[in-house]
Amino acid sequence: MTRNVSIGDVAKRAGVSIATVSRIVNGIAKKASPETVERVRKAIAETGYRPTGAGQALRKGHSRLVAVFAANLANPTMAAVAASIETALRDAGLAMVLCDTHDRADLQDEYLLEMRAQAVRAYVLLAAVASDGLRAALTGPIPTVFVNRRCPIPGKAAFVGIDNRAAGREVARALAQAVPKGRLALVHGPLSSSATADRVAGFKRELAKLGRELAPEDMATAPGVDHLEIGYEGASALLSGRAPKGIFCASDLIAYGVQRRLREADLSVPRDVRLIGFDDNPLNDWVAPWLASVRVPYRGFGEAIVGVLGELWRGESPRAELLAYEFVGRGA
Amino acid sequence: MTRNVSIGDVAKRAGVSIATVSRIVNGIAKKASPETVERVRKAIAETGYRPTGAGQALRKGHSRLVAVFAANLANPTMAAVAASIETALRDAGLAMVLCDTHDRADLQDEYLLEMRAQAVRAYVLLAAVASDGLRAALTGPIPTVFVNRRCPIPGKAAFVGIDNRAAGREVARALAQAVPKGRLALVHGPLSSSATADRVAGFKRELAKLGRELAPEDMATAPGVDHLEIGYEGASALLSGRAPKGIFCASDLIAYGVQRRLREADLSVPRDVRLIGFDDNPLNDWVAPWLASVRVPYRGFGEAIVGVLGELWRGESPRAELLAYEFVGRGA
DNA sequence: ACTGCATGGGTAAACGTTTTCCCATTTCGA
């Protein structure tokens, strides 16, 4: 219906050139008398003018969009991080394009191309997967920051997350202490994720140091992207022998799956088996008060990510920002 | 570094004009000899050309973006719907800009304006809130579809969701049957959401019909956006009297909150109290096997929404698409 | 031989910005 108001309309109404309007909108304050500024501001307010993204993007070479890639939006932690990023981006005057890669390289590559065509200002990769497209993107001009899962391709890349290895060690100490004697075990997802791999490595290493090294049959995993199923399958594998007294689950969802399997085997958590998860899903306090976990400050990820992005936009070199995590004891 | 390849580069390489390339890319097949098409296709493949969004948006007046507004991304059902929309949009060659309005009118308005400036092809409002900006948007040229929560402003607007009133009635019958005698109760969030209001209305109406009308003290609510807290507070209110035997919680998260409060009062679900939630969070089977619920086919929302959007883009008039829900008995 | 009409494809305008020049006027220092 009503055509969008353009910078020309504002200029006409204020009786100045569009160049002047543009300068004032963009805060190039050097060149404009206070009266002119006032007139233009008035015209903008009256017309409700707002610069059109397409025009800006065309001229400047980049839009006000940031592409966020998530491996699996159904995963609550991914959704939480996405929400946090969204808020932080908005505070920075940017908008989020959210892409679900389903952990598939082909989809990720397609999205990388499409988002480049959209002239996004940055890529934010939530659990990236290695792919040719990613390799290409890393040499391209679009700043990229990896979140949670480190860049699966060698080279220096910006990262925001926690020290998963140290957290894994802390879990090991907590579990060993909570279960002074008896079989300990581990259930985890694919190790292609650096987050998982680091947690597992730290956990195993520390456990060995404590003299409670895990045997191969104490470690279970399963393929797939659904951590609930992974947990269920992993627990099934563990239960072929004598039930473990303590299990580290590399994510809370895995722990939920494990607990279901244990429940079906008439084992009670935490009475019969201690469980420690990871991520500390906000629902834990409500529906899983038996689950100890590691709280990752997902709410703060957005701010950290936008901070790192700011550095990249200013031309600084990529760095890793590690946030503080916290072990949450539950089910004591 | 490497400048993006533009349509001109392709044209030069294929030895044709950019108009020809554009026509071929856009499938205007009438005007191009097979050999020319072949040459251009080859040039496109070699250069990896892909039309730039900004150019298209500028020329056509709209981008390949669709704006999705969610009231609260931390809510798993919102996230699930968003994920579903994302997939459906991708299949249609579109991308999703996700905006978290935090259920605030001012943020929603700001986003409506900003997304209009981004020339989005549509608004998808997940739990919209009434506001001046929304009123203005509805008279504007951008197709709008409401999801889950109906348009809070009178007038005809496209809608995708379920028949919440009928579902509420079904819950009433199920609860009355599961708890043949004893006090029944209801905990719900703000009634400004049509989804909540309809569920509650259907539930109360049917209960009255069954001769088990709710007294005022059997209905509890609490302000705020966090359903967990609402459930907890609501349950506290209910517990001032004799504990109810069955409670309908207008969402699963509310049910989680209620259950926690009951647990703290040493009441067991479902032994002491039957609980029925709504939405059927996928986690229920894993961590809340005591919670009956109404399964809303959120996975299918995306497809339905994109279908409705297609109609709107073709100029058809807005309609409401109601999807099938299903009562899920648990904790019997 | 001329008209009429497909067929294939090129020219150029338009979309809305930003930004580089450029110009006019004023101010200031000597």
Next chain:
DNA sequence: TCGAAATGGGAAAACGTTTACCCATGCAGT
């Protein structure tokens, strides 16, 4: 009083597309 510099602001190009319009050429029908 003259030149230099500062101040305020305009003209126009460029970004990448799409599309309305135009122009050849070839061919069939008269």
